[in-house]
Amino acid sequence: MFAKLYRKMVPEKTRKVIYKAFLGHLLLLIRNFLGTIRWYRYKLYYSIFSPKNEIEQAYKAWGIAGNSPYPYVWKKEYDEQHYEVNVDNTNGLPYVVHNGKKLYFKRDMQARAEASYRGLLIEQDQRSAHRYVDSYEELKGKTLLDIGAAEAIFTLDTIDYIDHAYLFECDENWIEALEATFAPWKDKITIVRKYVSDVDDDNNITLDTFFQSKGRSIDNLFFKMDIEGYERKALKGAAHILGHGQLIGGSVCIYHLHDDKKVIESELKNFNLKTSIQPGYLYFEKEMRSAIIRFWS
Numbered sequence: 001m002f003a004k005l006y007r008k009m010v011p012e013k014t015r016k017v018i019y020k021a022f023l024g025h026l027l028l029l030i031r032n033f034l035g036t037i038r039w040y041r042y043k044l045y046y047s048i049f050s051p052k053n054e055i056e057q058a059y060k061a062w063g064i065a066g067n068s069p070y071p072y073v074w075k076k077e078y079d080e081q082h083y084e085v086n087v088d089n090t091n092g093l094p095y096v097v098h099n100g101k102k103l104y105f106k107r108d109m110q111a112r113a114e115a116s117y118r119g120l121l122i123e124q125d126q127r128s129a130h131r132y133v134d135s136y137e138e139l140k141g142k143t144l145l146d147i148g149a150a151e152a153i154f155t156l157d158t159i160d161y162i163d164h165a166y167l168f169e170c171d172e173n174w175i176e177a178l179e180a181t182f183a184p185w186k187d188k189i190t191i192v193r194k195y196v197s198d199v200d201d202d203n204n205i206t207l208d209t210f211f212q213s214k215g216r217s218i219d220n221l222f223f224k225m226d227i228e229g230y231e232r233k234a235l236k237g238a239a240h241i242l243g244h245g246q247l248i249g250g251s252v253c254i255y256h257l258h259d260d261k262k263v264i265e266s267e268l269k270n271f272n273l274k275t276s277i278q279p280g281y282l283y284f285e286k287e288m289r290s291a292i293i294r295f296w297s
Contacts, residue, residue: 146168
């Protein structure tokens with residue numbers, strides 16, 4: 001009730017100033033009290049004691065950078081920037097101009113699109129543990145499987161390099177945004193309204209079935225996989241591709257489940273694929289975790 005009254009009585013521009021000045025920090029403290037206390041504890045500890053290893057260095061950086069998933073001192077470079085969010089008059093969707101291209105968000109995300117975009121930029125910074133590739137040149141001439149596409153900023157960044165992209169996304173609100181983002185490249189994009197898993201049913205599909213059913217080539221593929229803890233199931237459903245595909249590679253998130261790093265790395269190596277862990281950490285589920293494993297044949 002109070003929140004509705006506040007939004008009604010206080011102009012949006014004034015609310016933004018108040019939020020940036022102090023309200024955002026206060027709300028974060030209230031919503032995540034225990035997490036904030038934990039962050040303050042690490043901040044204090046490593047202001048006194050020196051870190052002894054890489055993980056402790058990450059905790060020290062986390063204390064300096066602020067309570068977020070990104071334990072990077074350089075994150076402040078992005079925190080200090082303002083990113084303009086516009087609304088497209090033709091479809092009502094919020095968007096930002098990203099490297100000269102329009103990147104659309106879900107229509108209910110106008111108020112948080114700037115924060116979301118900032119997080120995406122941090123994730124794909126060259127220094128980030130969540131960076132998918134060293135260079136977008138790695139995807140030249142490849143077919144991209146954007147599994148867990150959401151806004152698909154990675155596909156947008158690589159659109160001029162790839163031959164085609166399959167965007168696996170089930171959220172209809174994201175699909176609306178994806179169709180707007182990739183309208184200029186319709187011939188290079190296929191949106192697949194299925195969850196990628198290790199079973200085939202009305203809502204799920206395996207990558208093996210997806211490619212075999214249409215007679216698509218399983219060579220020269222790049223997997224980008226970020227599906228909230230279902231990565232290992234998706235890989236099981238791609239056993240034929242991983243075992244027989246030529247010139248394949250990808251980047252898979254390995255932080256959603258506690259043992260993802262060990263399990264997924266082992267699974268990829270069972271297919272005689274080469275692997276490497278992207279340096280650095282994310283703070284997730286109360287601990288520092290490696291974020292991305294890269295693989296290639």
